[in-house]
Amino acid sequence: MSELDAKERNDLSSKQFAFPKERKEPLEDASHVRNAIARFDQVKGVSDDERDEAWKRIKAAAKKFGVEVSEKSWRELGKS
Structure with a gap:
């Protein structure tokens, strides 16, 4: 995965994060999308509504970068 240094991360628009308010x-890119899915349940201090919105952003980014996501909802993560 390409890692973002502090400056690169700070330069990103809030819209470029799954959780924009928290900047999490x-x-x-595809690697970051896969990482966001894998770490989704590790994000603390967010409501289910914020998770629903984050999942929509992740799904859109996954489509953009060609990442296959079989789960319809974040609630299905880890249930396979």
């Missing part, structure tokens, strides 16, 4: 889980 950047969605810059």
